[in-house]
Amino acid sequence: MTKPAPAAASSVSTDELDRICSQVRRDIIRMVHGCQSGHPGGSLGCTEFMVALYWSILRHDPKAWDMDGHGQDLFFLSNGHISPVWYSVLARSGYFPVAELATFRKLNTRLQGHPTTHEGLPGVRMASGSLGQGLSVGVGAALAKKLNGDPHLVFTLHGDGELQEGQIWEAAMSAPRHKVDNLIATVDWNGRQIDGDVDEVMPLGDLPGKWKAFGWDVLTCNGNDLAELIATLNEAKARTGQGRPIVVLMRTEMGQGVDFMMGSHEWHGVAPNDAQAASALAQLPETLGDY
Amino acid sequence: MAQYPILDQKDTRSGFGAGLLELGTRNPDVVALCADLTGSLKMDAFAKAHPERFFQMGIAEANMMGVAAGLTIGGKIPYTGTFANFSTGRVYDQIRQSIAYAGKNVKICASHAGLTLGEDGATHQILEDIGLMKMLPGMTVVVPCDFNQTKQATIAIAEHDGPVYLRFGRPKWPVFIPADMPFEIGKAQVLVEGTDVTLFACGHLVWRALQAAEELAKEGIKAEVINVHTIKPLDSAAVLASVGKTGCAVSCEEHNRYGGLGDSIAQLLALRMPAPLELVAVNDSFGESGTPDQLLKKYGLDVPDIVAAAQRALKRK
Known part of the structure; x- marks a missing residue:
C-alpha cells in the first residue's frame, strides 16, 4: 500500500477559535434545552479542546470522510455522553449540516443521545456511551494505521470518571506493549462525575503517576486555555513516533462558560429549563449564527 | 455411520x-x-x-x-x-x-x-x-x-x-465431513435423508446425531440428519422443508436448552409449522468436571438420549 501524504492541519488564530467556542457553547445549551435531556456539563468543559482539535490539530478533510480514514487523523470520543459538543463541532467544521443539530436526541435522527455509526453520521467511526471502551478502539485503529503504512495519528478523549473502568487500564497496558506511538489519548480531568467529586466517588490517586507507570508519555495542561491547550497538543504530536503512546491530562471546569453550571457536578446530565437556558445564552455571544 | x-x-x-x-x-x-x-x-x-x-x-x-x-x-x-x-x-x-x-x-x-x-x-x-x-x-x-x-x-x-x-x-x-464438501454460511446440510423424524444438530452433537440415526434405523425408523452449522441466520427453508416431510423433530446441542439451536427451531416451528419437537440440550444447569463422554452421558446429550427423544417426538405426531 502506498503511504498517503499527510493532510495539513489548518491554522486558525486563538481569537477566531474563541469565537467558535462561544457558538459551540450556544449550540450545546440549545440542543440540550431543545430535547430537555443530555449532558451539558462535560460538553461545556471540553469545548476548548474539541474546537482546538478540529480547527487546529487534526489533519482531516470533512468532505473526504469515510469509515476507514486512510490519510486522515482519527478521533474517538470514548465518553460518548458529551455528544452535544462533538455534534456541534462536527457540524460547524463541515461534516454535516448545522441545521441538523436541531434533531439531537429526537426520533428518526442521526444525532442519537450517544454517538453511533448505526445511523451513518459522518465523522463518527465508533459507538460510545458505555464507558471505558474507546481507548481500546484507539489502540486498534492506531495499529491498523501502522499496518497500512499511514503516518497519521489517532486521538481519543476520556472522562476522568471513566478511568474507573478496568478496560481503560487493560488498554493502557497494551499500547506500550505494542509500541503504539501514533496514539494521543486525552483526559477531561474535571474532577467531577454524576454522583459527586471523583475524589469522593472513587479517587484516581496520582493520575500522572499512574499513566507513567503504565509506560505512557504524560503531558498536562489547562484544558480551558486555548493557547496552552494548542501548545500542549502540538507538543504531544511532536512526541509521537518515539515508541510510546502519549496522554494529555487536561484540567478543565465542568460547565465552563455558564456561571451557574460551574463549580459543581450537578449539571453533568441535567437540561436547563427555559429561564436557565436564556440566562446561559445571555453569557454566550452568537458568533457564527444559531442553527 | x-x-x-x-x-x-x-x-x-x-x-x-x-x-x-x-x-x-x-x-x-x-x-x-x-x-x-x-x-x-x-x-x-x-x-x-x-x-x-x-x-x-x-x-x-x-x-x-x-x-x-x-x-x-x-x-x-x-x-x-x-x-x-x-x-x-x-x-x-x-x-x-x-x-x-x-x-x-x-x-x-x-x-x-x-x-x-x-x-x-x-x-x-x-x-x-x-x-x-x-x-x-x-x-x-x-x-x-x-x-x-x-x-x-x-x-x-x-x-x-x-x-x-x-x-x-x-x-x-x-x-467425518469430507474436506471437499461445500460449506456456505447460513445453508444447513442434509447429511442423511429420512422420512420419519428430523434430527437437527450443531457442533460436536452432529456426530452423536448420526450415530443416533443409525440406532433408529435398526428399529426401522428413518431419521433425517441435518447439520445446522449456522444458528443465525437460521436456514428456515431447510428446517421447514424437512419437518414438512417428517412431521416431527429433535434438536441436539451442547448448550442450555434456553437460547440455543433448539430455541431457534422451536420459535420457527411454532410460528410457521407447529410440529412435535424434543430438545436434547442441557436442562438449565451448569456443568462440572469430568471427561467429555462422561459429561455428555450425565447431562443427557448422548446417543441414547437422542434416540429416546426421537421416539418421544414420533409418538406425539
Whole structure:
C-alpha cells in the first residue's frame, strides 16, 4: 500500500477559535434545552479542546470522510455522553449540516443521545456511551494505521470518571506493549462525575503517576486555555513516533462558560429549563449564527 | 455411520488453527489477536508465519475486543481467540457496543465451548454463549461440527462482511465431513435423508446425531440428519422443508436448552409449522468436571438420549 501524504492541519488564530467556542457553547445549551435531556456539563468543559482539535490539530478533510480514514487523523470520543459538543463541532467544521443539530436526541435522527455509526453520521467511526471502551478502539485503529503504512495519528478523549473502568487500564497496558506511538489519548480531568467529586466517588490517586507507570508519555495542561491547550497538543504530536503512546491530562471546569453550571457536578446530565437556558445564552455571544 | 466413515480424530480448535494459517497467507488484511491462549487456540502457526499481523493481548479480553473493533477501521479483518466463556460472557458489553451495534467486521473465535471442555469444570464450560451471541442484532453465529468443517468455516467467515461468532471445542472428535464438501454460511446440510423424524444438530452433537440415526434405523425408523452449522441466520427453508416431510423433530446441542439451536427451531416451528419437537440440550444447569463422554452421558446429550427423544417426538405426531 502506498503511504498517503499527510493532510495539513489548518491554522486558525486563538481569537477566531474563541469565537467558535462561544457558538459551540450556544449550540450545546440549545440542543440540550431543545430535547430537555443530555449532558451539558462535560460538553461545556471540553469545548476548548474539541474546537482546538478540529480547527487546529487534526489533519482531516470533512468532505473526504469515510469509515476507514486512510490519510486522515482519527478521533474517538470514548465518553460518548458529551455528544452535544462533538455534534456541534462536527457540524460547524463541515461534516454535516448545522441545521441538523436541531434533531439531537429526537426520533428518526442521526444525532442519537450517544454517538453511533448505526445511523451513518459522518465523522463518527465508533459507538460510545458505555464507558471505558474507546481507548481500546484507539489502540486498534492506531495499529491498523501502522499496518497500512499511514503516518497519521489517532486521538481519543476520556472522562476522568471513566478511568474507573478496568478496560481503560487493560488498554493502557497494551499500547506500550505494542509500541503504539501514533496514539494521543486525552483526559477531561474535571474532577467531577454524576454522583459527586471523583475524589469522593472513587479517587484516581496520582493520575500522572499512574499513566507513567503504565509506560505512557504524560503531558498536562489547562484544558480551558486555548493557547496552552494548542501548545500542549502540538507538543504531544511532536512526541509521537518515539515508541510510546502519549496522554494529555487536561484540567478543565465542568460547565465552563455558564456561571451557574460551574463549580459543581450537578449539571453533568441535567437540561436547563427555559429561564436557565436564556440566562446561559445571555453569557454566550452568537458568533457564527444559531442553527 | 457407513455413509460417513471416521476419517481421523482431531480437535475442532485445530481446524480453526489450520484455517487461520491458510487464510493468513491468502488474505493480507486478516489479523489475529489472542488473550494468552495461543497454544490452546492453535494460533501459534499463524503467529509464527505472520508475526506482524498477530497481537498478543494478555489476559485482558475486554481490551482485546475493543482493539479488534479498532483494527477494522482501516480495513483489517480481526480474528480474536480465547475460550468461549471469555469470548462472550466476560466481554458482552464490549461486543454489544463496539462490535455489534457499531457494525464492525470482527470474527470472534471461541474454543473450549460446552461440556466437552471436560475436566476444567463449570467455570469454563459456557452453555449460554450461543444464546448471548444470537440475541445481538447483526451477529452471525456459526457452530461447525468437526475439524474439516471448522477449517472451512474459519476461512469462509472472512468473506462475510460483519461480526461473526465462531464456536468450536477442545476434545479430539471424529472427523467425518469430507474436506471437499461445500460449506456456505447460513445453508444447513442434509447429511442423511429420512422420512420419519428430523434430527437437527450443531457442533460436536452432529456426530452423536448420526450415530443416533443409525440406532433408529435398526428399529426401522428413518431419521433425517441435518447439520445446522449456522444458528443465525437460521436456514428456515431447510428446517421447514424437512419437518414438512417428517412431521416431527429433535434438536441436539451442547448448550442450555434456553437460547440455543433448539430455541431457534422451536420459535420457527411454532410460528410457521407447529410440529412435535424434543430438545436434547442441557436442562438449565451448569456443568462440572469430568471427561467429555462422561459429561455428555450425565447431562443427557448422548446417543441414547437422542434416540429416546426421537421416539418421544414420533409418538406425539
